[in-house]
Ligand SMILES: Cc1ncc(C[n+]2csc(CCOP(=O)(O)OP(=O)(O)O)c2C)c(N)n1
C-alpha cells in the first residue's frame with residue numbers, strides 16, 4: 302500500500318507498529334506494577350515508577366532510529382528502555398542488585414546503560430545527561446562535517462535524544478546543554494517529561510513561566526508542548542523533531558505534559574503533599590486504556606488480541622522475575638573492578 | 648635536540664595529535680582564532696579550522712560535559728579550562744560523570760578525554776588566577792592526573808593523555824609556560840602516564856615535588872650541593888595514579904623526605920605522599936617527613952610581597968632541605 306505522505310506522521314504508522322507500541326506500554330506498566338509488588342513484599346530495596354509516562358516514552362522511542370540514535374535517558378524511562386530493546390529481565394536483575402547489563406549491580410536500578418543500543422550510562426545527579434547529550438550530538442555533527450560518515454547513513458547515529466523531568470530543568474546543566482544545542486544547531490531532542498511534580502514541588506515552584514517549552518526561544522530552538530497521554534500526538538511531535546535533527550536544522554525542545562500517578566519513589570509518601578482526588582482524576586486519563594480503545598475502535602486491535610497481550614505481558618513479567626530470582630549475586634570483589642579502561646580499549 | 652618552552656611543547660603535542668587522529672578536537676574558551684589566552688593553541692585554528700578548534704560558550708560545565716559526550720561517541724576531545732580557578736562549575740561533570748563512567752557502566756563506556764588546566768601562582772593573578780586544584784581531583788578514583796615540569800614531559804605526557812582511554816587531567820604550571828625551557832627529542836615520542844621521574848639523583852635527602860615546585864626543587868638541590876648536601880629530586884609527574892614505588896625507593900636510599908607543593912598544607916597532596924612514606928617506608932626513615940607548602944589561607948594574594956611570601960621558591964626549598972638535614 303502506498304504511504305500517503307500528506308498524512309500526519311502517526312497516521313503513516315503500520316498497524317503492526319501501532320500494536321507493538323501498545324505492547325511496550327503494557328509491558329512497561331506490568332513490569333512496573335510487579336516492581337511495586339515485590340517492593341511491598343520486602344524483596345527489593347527501591348523502586349521509582351514510570352506509571353503515567355509510558356505513552357510519551359514509547360512514542361519517543363518509535364520516532365527515532367531505535368538502537369542506533371544516541372539516547373541519554375533519565376531514571377523514569379522504563380518504557381523508553383523496553384521499546385529501545387532492553388530485555389525485561391535486565392530490569393529485574395537490576396532491581397535485585399544482580400548482574401545487570403547496565404552496571405553489573407554497581408548502580409541503583411534505573412541507571413540505564415546499553416552500549417549496544419547507544420544508550421549512555423547515567424548518574425543519579427539530575428540533568429547531567431543533558432549537556433552530555435549535546436556532546437553526543439556534537440560528535441554526530443563533527444563526524445558529518447569531517448566527512449567521516451554520510452549524513453544519510455541510517456546505520457549511524459543521526460541524533461541524540463535526552464529526557465528529564467520538568468523540575469530538573471531548573472538546573473544550570475539544562476541551560477548549558479540547551480545553549481550548546483542552540484549555538485551549534487545540534488541534532489538533539491530534549492524531551493521534558495512534565496509530570497507536574499518534582500518529588501513534592503509543583504511546577505510553579507520551579508519556574509515563573511507556564512511551560513518549560515516557553516524557554517525555547519532563549520536557545521533559538523523550537524519549543525513544543527504536547528499531551529503526554531496521547532501517544533500518537535507525542536509521536537507526531539517527536540517525528541517533526543527527528544526530521545529537523547536529521548535534516549541538519551538543529552535541536553528541538555519538546556515538553557510532554559502528564560501526571561506522575563505514583564509517589565516519587567518507594568521512599569516517598571505523596572499523601573503529605575497532594576490529594577487522593579487529584580490522583581484519581583489523573584488516573585482516569587490513563588493513556589493505556591485510551592490507546593487500547595482507540596486501536597479497538599479503529600479495528601487495529603481486537604478484544605481477543607488485547608486479552609492475549611495481557612496474558613503475554615503477565616508471562617513475560619513472570620519470566621523476567623524468574624530469571625532474576627535464579628541469577629547469582631555479583632561476587633563482592635567485583636566492587637574493585639573497572640577502575641580504569643585498559644589502553645587497548647581505545 | 649632542540650630547546651623549546653613548556654608551552655611550545657604542549658602546542659606541538661596538540662598539533663601532532665590533531666594531525667595523527669581526525670577524532671581529536673580542541674574545545675574551550677578562546678582556543679580558536681585567539682589561540683588561547685596563554686597561546687597554547689596558537690596557529691592550530693589556521694591549520695585545522697573551526698571544525699576542530701571550537702570556541703565554546705563561556706560555560707565550563709558544558710565544556711566538560713560536551714567533551715564527555717563526544718568522548719563516549721568515540722571522539723578524542725581536548726578540553727581546555729582557561730584557568731584552574733574556574734574549574735569548579737565543571738566539578739560535577741568531572742567527578743560525578745567523566746571519572747565514574749567506566750566503573751558505573753561495568754566497563755562498557757570509556758571517556759577518552761583530556762582536560763587541560765593551567766594552574767598555579769606566582770604570576771600576579773591573585774586569589775582567582777593562581778589556584779592549585781590537585782587536591783580536589785586526586786581524590787577521584789577513575790581520573791588520571793599528570794603535571795609536567797619540563798618541555799620533554801609536557802609534550803610526551805599530553806600525547807599519552809590524548810591516547811589514553813580514560814579522562815586525563817593535565818595540570819600545566821602556567822608560571823613555567825615560558826620560564827621553563829628544555830630539550831625535546833626530534834620526532835615522535837610519548838611519556839607514559841604513571842611513573843615518576845628522578846629529576847636529580849642524590850643520597851642524602853629526597854625532595855618530592857611536581858610542576859613549578861619540581862623545577863624549583865632541582866635549583867635548590869644544586870644550591871645545597873655546593874654545601875655538600877646530595878639531594879635527590881623526585882618529580883612525581885603523575886599524581887593519579889601515584890607512583891608509590893618511586894617514592895618508597897627514594898626514601899629507602901636517603902632516609903629523609905621533604906615534600907614540596909605550592910597548594911595549601913592541610914589535606915594537600917603532600918599528605919598522601921607522607922602517608923605512603925609512613926606506611927611503606929617507615930623503617931627507612933631517620934627523620935620526620937616534612938612538608939613545605941603554601942600557607943593555609945584562602946588564596947594567593949595579589950600584592951607582590953604577599954604573593955611571594957605565599958609561594959615556596961628555590962631559597963625556601965634550600966632552607967627546608969638544610970633544616971631537615973640538620974635533624
Ligand atoms: C542534583 C540533584 N539534586 C537532587 C536530587 C534528588 N532528586 C531526585 S529526583 C528529584 C525530583 C526530580 O523531579 P523532576 O525533574 O520533575 O523529575 P520526576 O522525578 O518528576 O520525573 C530530586 C529532587 C538529585 N537526584 N539530583
Ligand SMILES: [Mg+2]
Pocket residue numbers: 466467468494495496497498499500
Ligand atoms: Mg516531574
